Amino acid sequence: MNQVTEGHSIRRYDGELRELHYKVLEMGTLVLTQVKEAVRSLKTGDVSLAAEIIEEDDQVDDLEVEADTEVVALFARRCPKGSDLRLVMALSKAITDLERVGDEAVKIASCVERLYAVPADYPAEVPRNQVLVLADLVVKRFESALRIVDSWEAEQAQQFIASQREVSERFQQTLGGLMDNGGSDAGGANRAVNLVLVLKALERIACHAENLAEYVIYQAMGLVIRHHAV
Amino acid sequence: MNTIAESQTVQGKESAKMRSPEKGTLIAAHQREFTRTIGEISSPNPRIMCRDVNVYYGEKHAIQNVSLDVGHNEVIALIGPSGCGKSTFLRCLNRMNDTIVGCRVTGSIRLDGQDIYDGGLDVVPLRAQVGMVFQKPNPFPKSIYENVAYGPKIHGLANSKAELEEIVESSLRRAGLWDEVKDDLAKPGTSLSGGQQQRLCIARTIAVSPEVILMDEPCSALDPIATAKIEQLIDELRELYTIAIVTHSMQQAARVSQRTAYFHLGRLIEVGDTAQVFTNPRHPLTEDYITGRFG
Numbered sequence: 427m428n429q430v431t432e433g434h435s436i437r438r439y440d441g442e443l444r445e446l447h448y449k450v451l452e453m454g455t456l457v458l459t460q461v462k463e464a465v466r467s468l469k470t471g472d473v474s475l476a477a478e479i480i481e482e483d484d485q486v487d488d489l490e491v492e493a494d495t496e497v498v499a500l501f502a503r504r505c506p507k508g509s510d511l512r513l514v515m516a517l518s519k520a521i522t523d524l525e526r527v528g529d530e531a532v533k534i535a536s537c538v539e540r541l542y543a544v545p546a547d548y549p550a551e552v553p554r555n556q557v558l559v560l561a562d563l564v565v566k567r568f569e570s571a572l573r574i575v576d577s578w579e580a581e582q583a584q585q586f587i588a589s590q591r592e593v594s595e596r597f598q599q600t601l602g603g604l605m606d607n608g609g610s611d612a613g614g615a616n617r618a619v620n621l622v623l624v625l626k627a628l629e630r631i632a633c634h635a636e637n638l639a640e641y642v643i644y645q646a647m648g649l650v651i652r653h654h655a656v
Numbered sequence: 657m658n659t660i661a662e663s664q665t666v667q668g669k670e671s672a673k674m675r676s677p678e679k680g681t682l683i684a685a686h687q688r689e690f691t692r693t694i695g696e697i698s699s700p701n702p703r704i705m706c707r708d709v710n711v712y713y714g715e716k717h718a719i720q721n722v723s724l725d726v727g728h729n730e731v732i733a734l735i736g737p738s739g740c741g742k743s744t745f746l747r748c749l750n751r752m753n754d755t756i757v758g759c760r761v762t763g764s765i766r767l768d769g770q771d772i773y774d775g776g777l778d779v780v781p782l783r784a785q786v787g788m789v790f791q792k793p794n795p796f797p798k799s800i801y802e803n804v805a806y807g808p809k810i811h812g813l814a815n816s817k818a819e820l821e822e823i824v825e826s827s828l829r830r831a832g833l834w835d836e837v838k839d840d841l842a843k844p845g846t847s848l849s850g851g852q853q854q855r856l857c858i859a860r861t862i863a864v865s866p867e868v869i870l871m872d873e874p875c876s877a878l879d880p881i882a883t884a885k886i887e888q889l890i891d892e893l894r895e896l897y898t899i900a901i902v903t904h905s906m907q908q909a910a911r912v913s914q915r916t917a918y919f920h921l922g923r924l925i926e927v928g929d930t931a932q933v934f935t936n937p938r939h940p941l942t943e944d945y946i947t948g949r950f951g
């Protein structure tokens with residue numbers, strides 16, 4: 427844990443900021459598990475696992491509400507300023523991003539349910555593996571983004587953002603590969619659409635991970651870099 | 657093959673690149689600036705210009721090389737821990753420190769271009785031009801009417817009783833007190849509530865047609881409702897006057913001022929737009945103070 431929450435004359439304030447930070451990390455860990463499980467369900471074609479992911483999304487939603495409540499209480503009680511204000515704002519925005527990552531995991535799980543509904547329409551190995559390669563990359567990046575939010579290391583956040591372009595390029599390549607391997611029959615169209623939707627969800631997760639790194643930079647430097655090109 | 661998903665992604669990134677600098681460039685520029693500045697001391701439209709102001713109480717060097725402009729129709733908040741020199745600096749602006757034995761002021765303070773420490777300058781009209789409101793309301797032991805009328809009378813600002821009454825009414829109106837006291841003008845000023853007394857003191861200050869109003873913790877003795885009324889009044893008075901306010905309440909500084917100056921151990925550490933100072937202070941000392949890490 428970085429010292430961004432520490433050192434106030436009122437020590438309880440340290441504790442409240444730390445608690446909010448922990449809550450966001452707890453939410454991040456839960457969402458990371460969701461994403462990993464969603465990718466595993468695609469890898470194994472495990473429809474029951476996909477159903478579990480969809481069902482457990484309520485836990486993420488509950489954590490989001492709890493964390494938002496803590497944010498409101500912090501504003502009401504402490505009127506944070508300077509780096510504290512930026513920290514609370516960064517964590518508040520991170521909460522929203524994490525909830526949306528959870529939603530993307532649910533979307534992937536829903537696609538898995540559709541992809542593996544009928545044995546005859548199961549996705550072919552080659553396009554599915556292309557998506558899984560990108561999925562592994564996205565999971566690693568999301569994990570890294572959570573570590574950066576844990577440590578509040580602005581330098582790592584900068585490096586993370588600098589490497590985002592590579593992910594975008596990989597996404598484009600994978601998308602092109604999927605189009606080349608799409609089927610022309612009705613089942614093939616279903617497979618292609620669902621795999622593209624999975625890919626799109628993965629791309630969104632990578633974007634949310636980048637957002638998390640941007641919030642760390644905002645907290646550390648007061649610098650808003652979102653909406654600027656990588 | 658191109659899909660909707662693909663084209664949205666590519667177009668989104670391309671258009672962002674075309675309209676914005678790269679993130680790395682922004683970060684590098686920020687880091688260069690971070691080591692350079694503690695804010696803009698000058699104002700494009702200055703009413704008060706202070707340069708290299710030093711204040712000594714005997715051997716004690718209370719204010720060290722402070723340079724700061726205060727603009728027309730601007731509220732500037734002076735903040736900092738106790739003993740940092742913010743009130744001492746405020747009192748330099750109408751030469752109130754002259755009354756303190758052993759106090760010496762060097763440097764230059766100009767009001768509309770006029771050096772207020774010029775040896776030939778009469779401080780009495782200066783203190784009418786630069787009025788002051790103190791922490792504790794201090795109405796004269798006279799009627800409400802006389803509290804406001806006293807200044808215009810001694811400065812010869814009214815040629816007739818009717819003119820004086822007009823000044824009293826307009827001053828009380830601008831101080832937001834008229835409706836509350838118009839039927840009780842003969843009552844003692846000290847019979848009013850704390851918040852009303854402070855607004856009476858503001859009316860008294862306004863009555864002599866100042867250009868600048870100095871406020872030294874004007875709400876520290878008031879409840880939140882009386883404080884809100886004074887803060888509303890400050891906002892209205894800004895249209896006519898330049899206001900410098902010393903406050904220990906950072907919330908108040910954030911609410912009422914356009915610029916904020918942070919003092920520490922007699923030095924002006926940082927000055928900037930109030931929103932910038934409270935969201936992204938540049939100096940670590942300012943950061944520690946406003947976040948409550950000042951030990």
